[in-house]
Amino acid sequence: MSNRRIKVLLAKPGLDGHDVGAKVVVHALMEAGFEVIYTGLRQTPGEIAAAAAEADVDVVGLSILSGAHLPLCRRIRDLLQEKGLHDTLWIVGGNIPEADRMVLKQLGYRGVFPTGSRTDEIVNFIRENVK
Amino acid sequence: MTSKPRDAKPSARQAIPIRRIVNESGIEIKPLYTADDVVSTGGVDASRPGEAPFTRGIHPLMYRHRPFTMRQYTGFANAADTNERFKYLIANGQTGLNVAFDLATQCGYDSDAPEAIGEVGRVGMAIDTLRDFEIAFDGIDLDAITVSLTINGAAAVLIAMYLAMAEKRGYDIAKLRGTAQNDILKEFIGRGTWIYPVDPSVKLVADTIEYCAKVAPKYSPVSVCGYHIRESGATPAEEMGYAFSIAKAYTDAALARGLDIDEFAGRLSFNFNIFGNLFEQVAKFRAGRRHWAKIILEEYGAKKPDSGWLRMIAGGGGFGLTIEQPENNIVRGAYYALIAALAGAQTMALCCYDEAYTIPTPKAQRLSLRTMQLLIEEIGLADTVDPLGGSYYIETLTNQLEEKIVEAMNWVDAKGGIVKAVSDGVIQAKVSQYAYQRQKALESGALRKVGVNCYMDSDEEKPEVALHGYDEMGAIEQIESLRKVRAERSNDAVARSLATLRADAQAGRNVMPAMMESVKAYATVGEMSNALVDVYGRFQEPTKIWYRVA
Numbered sequence: 001m002s003n004r005r006i007k008v009l010l011a012k013p014g015l016d017g018h019d020v021g022a023k024v025v026v027h028a029l030m031e032a033g034f035e036v037i038y039t040g041l042r043q044t045p046g047e048i049a050a051a052a053a054e055a056d057v058d059v060v061g062l063s064i065l066s067g068a069h070l071p072l073c074r075r076i077r078d079l080l081q082e083k084g085l086h087d088t089l090w091i092v093g094g095n096i097p098e099a100d101r102m103v104l105k106q107l108g109y110r111g112v113f114p115t116g117s118r119t120d121e122i123v124n125f126i127r128e129n130v131k
Numbered sequence: 132m133t134s135k136p137r138d139a140k141p142s143a144r145q146a147i148p149i150r151r152i153v154n155e156s157g158i159e160i161k162p163l164y165t166a167d168d169v170v171s172t173g174g175v176d177a178s179r180p181g182e183a184p185f186t187r188g189i190h191p192l193m194y195r196h197r198p199f200t201m202r203q204y205t206g207f208a209n210a211a212d213t214n215e216r217f218k219y220l221i222a223n224g225q226t227g228l229n230v231a232f233d234l235a236t237q238c239g240y241d242s243d244a245p246e247a248i249g250e251v252g253r254v255g256m257a258i259d260t261l262r263d264f265e266i267a268f269d270g271i272d273l274d275a276i277t278v279s280l281t282i283n284g285a286a287a288v289l290i291a292m293y294l295a296m297a298e299k300r301g302y303d304i305a306k307l308r309g310t311a312q313n314d315i316l317k318e319f320i321g322r323g324t325w326i327y328p329v330d331p332s333v334k335l336v337a338d339t340i341e342y343c344a345k346v347a348p349k350y351s352p353v354s355v356c357g358y359h360i361r362e363s364g365a366t367p368a369e370e371m372g373y374a375f376s377i378a379k380a381y382t383d384a385a386l387a388r389g390l391d392i393d394e395f396a397g398r399l400s401f402n403f404n405i406f407g408n409l410f411e412q413v414a415k416f417r418a419g420r421r422h423w424a425k426i427i428l429e430e431y432g433a434k435k436p437d438s439g440w441l442r443m444i445a446g447g448g449g450f451g452l453t454i455e456q457p458e459n460n461i462v463r464g465a466y467y468a469l470i471a472a473l474a475g476a477q478t479m480a481l482c483c484y485d486e487a488y489t490i491p492t493p494k495a496q497r498l499s500l501r502t503m504q505l506l507i508e509e510i511g512l513a514d515t516v517d518p519l520g521g522s523y524y525i526e527t528l529t530n531q532l533e534e535k536i537v538e539a540m541n542w543v544d545a546k547g548g549i550v551k552a553v554s555d556g557v558i559q560a561k562v563s564q565y566a567y568q569r570q571k572a573l574e575s576g577a578l579r580k581v582g583v584n585c586y587m588d589s590d591e592e593k594p595e596v597a598l599h600g601y602d603e604m605g606a607i608e609q610i611e612s613l614r615k616v617r618a619e620r621s622n623d624a625v626a627r628s629l630a631t632l633r634a635d636a637q638a639g640r641n642v643m644p645a646m647m648e649s650v651k652a653y654a655t656v657g658e659m660s661n662a663l664v665d666v667y668g669r670f671q672e673p674t675k676i677w678y679r680v681a
Contacts, residue, residue: 015234015250017323020363020566027567040672041323042238044246066234067601071249095488097598115488116454116583118574 006130008059011039011048013072021093021115022063028119034059034126045072049079057088058130064094065115070103077107089129093117154411156368156535164523172530176421180475180516182436184424186417186529187517188475189440194513199471200478201503202279202444206231206256207490208605209612210266213256216493217271223497224504228271229279229444229480231255232289237324239285239660243610251606254490255281258289259613260620260653264296273297279310279354279444279478284326286313287335288659291646294347310351310400313339316377317356319553319670320562321363326660329554331667335642337384342643344385344395353381354400354444361404362450364566367411368532371419372539373558374401375426376549382431392431396438403443405467405474406451413519414528415536416445416474422533445476452487456582460484461498468502472512473519479503490599556673613655620653628652629662636666 010026012019019041026038037055039048052060060080064072073092080090091111092104101112111125152160161168169175178184181191190196203220205228206213217228232255235247242251242259251257256267268278282289290311294304315332318325325332336353343352357365357374365373378399385395403419405412424439433439448467452460461484471479481499483491491499506512519525546552553559572578579585628649635645642663649659 015238015240015246015324017234017318017321019323020321020563023563024567024570027563028570038674040674042672066250066254067598068249068253114454119570120574 005033005035006059006126007035007037007055007057008061008126009037009039009048009052009055009057010061010063011043011051012041012063013043013045013048013076014064014066014068015042016064016066016068017041018065018094019063021065025061025063025093025119025122028123029126032123032127034123045075045079048076049083049085052080052085052088053083059089059091059126060085062090062092062094062109064092064096067095069094069096070100073104073107073109077109087131089126091122091125093122154408156366156411156415156532158411158528158531158535164527166523168527169523169530172527174530175521175526176529183428183439184421185440186421187520189420189437189442189477191516193475193516194472194507195516198507198513199476199503200227200277201225201500202227202229202277202478202480203483203496203499204229204231204281204447204480205496206233206281207254207599208252208602209257209609210263212605214267214269214271216496217267219493220496220500221271221276223500225500227277227279227478230267230281232280232282232285233257234324236289236656237282237284239288239326239656239664241655241657242606242613244657251609253601257606257609258292259609259655259657260616261292261295261299261650262612262616262653264292265299268296273300273302273307273309277308277310279312281312283312283315283318283322284324284332285656285660286311286315287339287642287646288650288656290339290343290350290352291643291650294350295647295650304347304350306349307347308349308351310354311339312356312402313353314356314377314402316380316549316553317359317374319672320373320558321359322356325670327663327667328670329550331663332670333380333384333550334639335663336381337388338641338643340381340385340395340398341388341390341641343398344390348394348398351398351400351442353378353398354402355381356402358402358404358447360562361406362447364562364564364569366535366539366565367404367407367415368535369539369565370404371415371422371532372536373543373549374403375419375423375536376540376543378423379426380549382427386431392427392433393435393438396427396431396433397435397440399442401441401443403445403476404447404450405445405470406448406463409466409470409473410524410528411532412470413474414525414532416441416443416476417517417520417525417529418532418536420475421529422536443476444478444480445471445474446478446480447482449482449486452482452484453580453583454488456588457484457487459582460487461502464499465502465505468506469510469512472506475517485597488598492597492599554673559673616653617655624652625649625654625658629654629658632659633662633665636663 093113176186180188339352357370361370420441423441427439483495632645
């Protein structure tokens with residue numbers, strides 16, 4: 001890992017308005033010394049991919065609690081790949097049942113953090129996995 | 132107070148060091164309360180239930196006259212499936228409906244909009260046109276069962292749909308009862324289903340209050356929610372204080388239309404949360420009733436006593452529930468229901484034990500309903516009014532909570548009022564900081580949570596939880612039926628009504644008459660919402676400052 005500060009984009013895709021968890025994670029990542037860009041609610045997959053490319057982030061984090069994580073994560077994966085961001089670390093958190101966790105990992109979301117995950121797990125995961 | 136206060140006798144026990152306890156609202160809790168505590172915090176409010184300032188309850192007999200309405204939050208897939216679930220709950224003794232809409236509907240999109248992909252019918256019922264409302268409420272007696280619509284950003288549209296549907300079925304809307312949540316300011320703080328910028332959003336709330344005051348005076352057009360602010364990160368006192376700041380903003384907007392306070396204040400209602408410390412919650416409701424009555428009757432000078440009623444649905448408790456050891460949520464739900472009953476809520480809704488992670492199963496919903504019914508039928512909660520009134524502890528806490536509620540309202544005033552605090556993002560910042568501190572306390576174990584940071588299961592004991600399935604076919608069917616309505620309706624009539632809607636919005640007139648015409652012409656939720664977006668624009672969330680502001 002280089003000495004540069006780890007830069008994270010944290011996004012709320014789709015229409016889901018549950019942002020307590022996303023904001024808690026932003027606080028935790030900032031306290032851990034990361035640079036964090038929070039998109040706010042209602043971001044389209046296109047907006048998220050564009051923001052990730054423009055800010056040249058190390059990590060793209062998504063927070064989805066409505067249950068629509070599979071269609072949204074598929075679409076965002078496609079767009080991140082189009083932008084050549086397959087080298088960045090993708091993580092996703094939210095109301096994610098056991099059965100979907102493997103699907104998300106296969107899509108390329110290396111870190112999946114279901115509701116109830118500890119913030120230090122997320123921080124440590126990012127530290128260990130950002131190249 | 133007739134009994135003479137006595138200090139506890141000094142004894143060897145006093146030598147034992149006791150842990151300092153401060154409740155969430157910031158009040159230090161003593162190991163023992165006496166009459167002295169009540170007197171030193173302002174004494175006991177001597178008013179009777181049904182008398183201002185209503186500390187003990189808004190009605191003289193409360194549940195002895197009529198038990199709390201039971202109104203579980205329900206809605207999923209399409210109107211037909213939801214109608215079936217409504218009838219199931221009514222057959223099981225539920226006395227009101229509390230309708231959940233999917234996110235596309237809540238955010239003002241049609242089911243076939245690109246933004247709706249994956250969301251149609253997912254977290255609630257999909258609504259596109261009046262046709263869906265006709266199906267959803269088919270066969271339900273709207274006089275016997277009052278309906279609460281959990282809708283905010285698109286509230287003006289859905290209130291119009293509800294009134295039009297009732298009118299079409301032959302109800303006199305001048306007598307129609309019901310409630311819409313329609314509290315947009317709290318959506319900017321937590322929950323997030325806003326559409327338009329803050330100022331026009333508040334203007335729309337005023338439109339609905341004004342329109343209902345004139346046309347549907349028994350209908351409650353707004354239910355101000357401390358609930359979601361508490362979930363998002365606020366103390367019980369702040370929950371109530373911020374809700375009052377919001378309610379005052381709507382009140383001021385309605386007064387600016389030339390309405391008299393007594394024309395609408397009695398139809399304002401509230402929605403509060405019930406998780407947390409039992410005594411603190413009960414005191415919160417007692418203090419809240421008293422303070423709201425003072426605001427409306429003294430500050431605004433209302434003449435009708437019922438204008439000062441803090442009418443409320445109390446319930447939920449979502450933040451208190453856990454995905455870990457989900458059966459514990461059954462027990463939590465029972466305690467939360469006890470809190471709401473001891474607090475004197477008119478209406479109660481409980482989160483179901485599986486609601487921490489999914490749309491509830493019918494079995495879980497029935498269990499929540501039975502929990503509430505048990506309180507009335509078996510435990511004696513409906514026998515006497517304000518059963519905790521007169522307790523040294525509760526009376527002291529009630530006085531202290533009222534001070535804390537005032538403090539929270541003063542903080543909002545110091546930030547320039549609630550509309551400015553929301554537009555600037557400072558209240559969102561405060562709430563998210565509280566949420567982070569709460570999360571850190573949970574992770575460190577300072578805030579104890581059974582099954583989460585103490586008495587945990589070992590990994591192999593973790594149960595696999597069942598999730599409500601999402602039916603992709605249901606979304607396709609919803610889109611087909613929407614296209615059918617679009618093909619069958621008079622598109623000229625739709626275009627005309629939407630043009631009027633846009634023109635009225637542009638001119639700053641009340642949009643509700645044009646909204647009613649549009650709804651009756653079977654305009655869609657998306658068409659009506661977009662017409663207003665054309666005029667008002669869309670809200671841009673302030674995200675840069677929320678974690679920096681103190």
